Amino acid sequence: xxxxxxxxxxxxxxxxxxxxxxxxxxxxxxxxxxxxxxxxxxxxxxxxxxxxxxxxxxxxxxxxxxxxxxxxxxxxxxxxxxxxxxxxxxxxxxxxxxxxxxxxxxxxxxx
Amino acid sequence: xxxxxxxxxxxxxxxxxxxxxxxxxxxxxxxxxxxxxxxxxxxxxxxxxxxxxxxxxxxxxxxxxxxxxxxxxxxxxxxxxxxxxxxxxxxxxxxxxxxxxxxxxxxxxxxxxxxx
Numbered sequence: 001x002x003x004x005x006x007x008x009x010x011x012x013x014x015x016x017x018x019x020x021x022x023x024x025x026x027x028x029x030x031x032x033x034x035x036x037x038x039x040x041x042x043x044x045x046x047x048x049x050x051x052x053x054x055x056x057x058x059x060x061x062x063x064x065x066x067x068x069x070x071x072x073x074x075x076x077x078x079x080x081x082x083x084x085x086x087x088x089x090x091x092x093x094x095x096x097x098x099x100x101x102x103x104x105x106x107x108x109x110x111x
Numbered sequence: 112x113x114x115x116x117x118x119x120x121x122x123x124x125x126x127x128x129x130x131x132x133x134x135x136x137x138x139x140x141x142x143x144x145x146x147x148x149x150x151x152x153x154x155x156x157x158x159x160x161x162x163x164x165x166x167x168x169x170x171x172x173x174x175x176x177x178x179x180x181x182x183x184x185x186x187x188x189x190x191x192x193x194x195x196x197x198x199x200x201x202x203x204x205x206x207x208x209x210x211x212x213x214x215x216x217x218x219x220x221x222x223x224x225x226x227x
Binding site: 008034036041042043044045046049088097098099100101102103104 | 115117143145152153154155156157160202204206208215216217218219220221223
């Protein structure tokens with residue numbers, strides 16, 4: 001079993017839809033959780049950074065962490081065509097800086 | 112703020128030659144930088160952790176003599192792919208861990224290496 005599992009998609013939604021992206025993990029030592037957005041042939045861009053269970057909201061984006069279930073989610077409200085990208089979850093152990101990435105989910109938002 | 116640049120953005124080289132890739136944190140200091148490799152439709156795989164003023168720490172399976180890392184200053188780390196072969200063709204991405212106020216990693220735009 002891989003440390004971080006993420007459905008690679010692809011996921012296609014109409015503009016304005018609510019998007020739900022998810023990752024599961026097996027390492028209970030992971031304490032820090034991140035979501036990155038990566039456009040084609042570009043480096044990942046940090047979207048959300050959390051270190052506790054619960055929700056964190058930033059504009060149209062909400063990150064959710066459930067440590068008891070080892071499950072994290074990213075919700076995108078009112079999705080836009082410009083949100084079309086690959087979304088990567090990443091996590092690290094407390095006190096360690098090494099990030100472990102999911103495979104990424106490719107999202108397409110259709111106008 | 113928190114901008115990381117990489118140079119070059121793409122490079123094509125002949126098999127057997129060496130290629131140097133630079134990673135710079137433009138507006139913050141980064142004691143620690145990371146080098147990743149990403150194959151098509153695959154996730155980022157950490158190759159090594161680069162610490163300013165000390166030797167890099169390589170992940171299991173990464174040849175340290177082939178992928179030379181030098182972290183000469185708080186804003187610059189370089190990755191040299193020595194004696195490159197076609198199987199080294201990949202997308203190489205660096206990240207820099209901001210020393211303060213928080214410790215998120217910020218990624219460069221990546222370097223696409225093609226070895227002929």
